[in-house]
Amino acid sequence: MDKLVRFGVSVEEGLLKKFDAHIQGKKYVNRSEAIRDLIRADLVKKHWQENQEVAGAITIVYDHHQRELVNKLMDIQHDFGELVVSTQHVHLDHHNCLEIIVVRGPARKTQILSDMLKAVKGVRHASLSMSSTGKDI
Amino acid sequence: MDKLVRFGVSVEEGLLKKFDAHIQGKKYVNRSEAIRDLIRADLVKKHWQENQEVAGAITIVYDHHQRELVNKLMDIQHDFGELVVSTQHVHLDHHNCLEIIVVRGPARKTQILSDMLKAVKGVRHASLSMSSTGKDI
Amino acid sequence: MDKLVRFGVSVEEGLLKKFDAHIQGKKYVNRSEAIRDLIRADLVKKHWQENQEVAGAITIVYDHHQRELVNKLMDIQHDFGELVVSTQHVHLDHHNCLEIIVVRGPARKTQILSDMLKAVKGVRHASLSMSSTGKDI
Amino acid sequence: MDKLVRFGVSVEEGLLKKFDAHIQGKKYVNRSEAIRDLIRADLVKKHWQENQEVAGAITIVYDHHQRELVNKLMDIQHDFGELVVSTQHVHLDHHNCLEIIVVRGPARKTQILSDMLKAVKGVRHASLSMSSTGKDI
Numbered sequence: 278m279d280k281l282v283r284f285g286v287s288v289e290e291g292l293l294k295k296f297d298a299h300i301q302g303k304k305y306v307n308r309s310e311a312i313r314d315l316i317r318a319d320l321v322k323k324h325w326q327e328n329q330e331v332a333g334a335i336t337i338v339y340d341h342h343q344r345e346l347v348n349k350l351m352d353i354q355h356d357f358g359e360l361v362v363s364t365q366h367v368h369l370d371h372h373n374c375l376e377i378i379v380v381r382g383p384a385r386k387t388q389i390l391s392d393m394l395k396a397v398k399g400v401r402h403a404s405l406s407m408s409s410t411g412k413d414i
Numbered sequence: 415m416d417k418l419v420r421f422g423v424s425v426e427e428g429l430l431k432k433f434d435a436h437i438q439g440k441k442y443v444n445r446s447e448a449i450r451d452l453i454r455a456d457l458v459k460k461h462w463q464e465n466q467e468v469a470g471a472i473t474i475v476y477d478h479h480q481r482e483l484v485n486k487l488m489d490i491q492h493d494f495g496e497l498v499v500s501t502q503h504v505h506l507d508h509h510n511c512l513e514i515i516v517v518r519g520p521a522r523k524t525q526i527l528s529d530m531l532k533a534v535k536g537v538r539h540a541s542l543s544m545s546s547t548g549k550d551i
Numbered sequence: 552m553d554k555l556v557r558f559g560v561s562v563e564e565g566l567l568k569k570f571d572a573h574i575q576g577k578k579y580v581n582r583s584e585a586i587r588d589l590i591r592a593d594l595v596k597k598h599w600q601e602n603q604e605v606a607g608a609i610t611i612v613y614d615h616h617q618r619e620l621v622n623k624l625m626d627i628q629h630d631f632g633e634l635v636v637s638t639q640h641v642h643l644d645h646h647n648c649l650e651i652i653v654v655r656g657p658a659r660k661t662q663i664l665s666d667m668l669k670a671v672k673g674v675r676h677a678s679l680s681m682s683s684t685g686k687d688i
Numbered sequence: 689m690d691k692l693v694r695f696g697v698s699v700e701e702g703l704l705k706k707f708d709a710h711i712q713g714k715k716y717v718n719r720s721e722a723i724r725d726l727i728r729a730d731l732v733k734k735h736w737q738e739n740q741e742v743a744g745a746i747t748i749v750y751d752h753h754q755r756e757l758v759n760k761l762m763d764i765q766h767d768f769g770e771l772v773v774s775t776q777h778v779h780l781d782h783h784n785c786l787e788i789i790v791v792r793g794p795a796r797k798t799q800i801l802s803d804m805l806k807a808v809k810g811v812r813h814a815s816l817s818m819s820s821t822g823k824d825i
Contacts, residue, residue: 564692
């Protein structure tokens, strides 16, 4: 664990009251933790914008009855083999599957992989959760 | 101006170094100002989510040669008269106009106005800038 | 599989050319598939805005050395037991874990769960991938 | 005005019904217009991601009593003189002003301008509306 350092922040009294009420509603244990979260989220946004190494989760919904679909999804994931860490599969109903693919690598490449999976016929929705490797936050 | 109060924040040393580098790149004069901006942006997001009173700007791009378009846009804005503060008009080229409509009122209503303007035939793009009345941040 | 119906769409010639180039770059097999994806993504956005039943993935990054953290995360997930479908765990490095929690239920509730997990001390980042149960798209 | 061309799209019957209900709720006059809007919005997103020429509106909220603030904002805008098209100013209350700056130029540069305005002490919120010059949509 990294050493904690302490520094002072000046904030308008009224703004601080509103922030305290807001983070209490979100169940934060203290102000420092809430501010650390804002700082980290700001840095993660920057990592994605600047194409740095990130981690994330691509969520796709598809109908597994679609012919050849599962093979195509597998092929694409293997083409991006160095990015894909692991996958998780959920049966939503008789037709629909939800698959979550954990990725790690350059931000832009993970977005391209997400786009390519979305474009496959039979994939009904794809979304990308932009997270972090934890190293730089 | 509201009175400033000062409080301490604990942050991991490595995280603080990265944040300092990040905000220097964004030309912040000091850490407090950067943290105040994160706090305010977080509250503004909340105001929009919770349908509170907000201010914003609806930006639309349209081709003014489209018959009856200007009148329709005017009519819709008048139907939402209590929301619309003022407008600004820019001639992008021979065909295209950019119009920015400043709005102030409940968050959801401004989103409905933005949706309705977008749906008008001839409006080629609409986007909503989610800002604040300044009162609660 | 639902029956396919066919209908005509009128689009400006220039716009269609740009769209065709764009979706070719994204590896779409044909225009219908690309348009279906736009339609579905639009509906999924609406489901989240209108607090309908959705599916999604909450991605959290945390340091598992933080005392009591794993238990707290477990407790919160059990409090939202009816939402949580399954989880997947990835070891990012000696300190950092990435956990993906598949959720299914009312949109707002999944956002509250995501917020509560983010607020736990030791969770360094949380993001929510807004997807679909597949039923309404 | 560009010539309209017509082409066929195949969509699952159930999906089309839901889309029709959705766009009726948004007051679209017909399906083609709604689909054109989805196509254009998709292209505008791409223009911003690929740093092409865009138009947009930067909305800032500030307290004009802050010493030297107005001059600083003016100076920065002049440094980005080739981007700034025009501005509009709204008095929100005794303290707060809302200013909308219409910009046109490379996407990344407009984001940097928006970041720099946000970082000025006294600017309490800044948001960027990502729109289009209308030429490529």
